[in-house]
Amino acid sequence: MDLNLRKAILSNVSGHxxxxxxxxxxxxxxxxxxxxxxxxxxxxxxxxxxxxxxxKQEMLETLEQSLQHNQVQ
Incomplete structure (x- = not known):
């Protein structure tokens, strides 16, 4: 079975x-x-x-900060 997950997901939100x-x-x-x-x-x-x-830089900085605040102990 050839399932294109990306295509299925995009189809589900298309037009939203x-x-x-x-x-x-x-x-x-x-x-x-x-x-x-x-x-x-x-x-x-x-x-x-x-x-x-x-x-992109802003997203990376936000992600880095989030990871620092949510470190797995």
Missing amino acids: NTEQLEATIVDAVQNGEEKMLPGLGVLFEMIWKEASEDE
């Missing part, structure tokens, strides 16, 4: 407005279900590809 996209992201983060991680990854990939170098 900002409120619907936010609801999808919030739901995935709040539920914390492992099965939602690939979808968040695809959405992040889309953001990353469209981001300027300054926006």
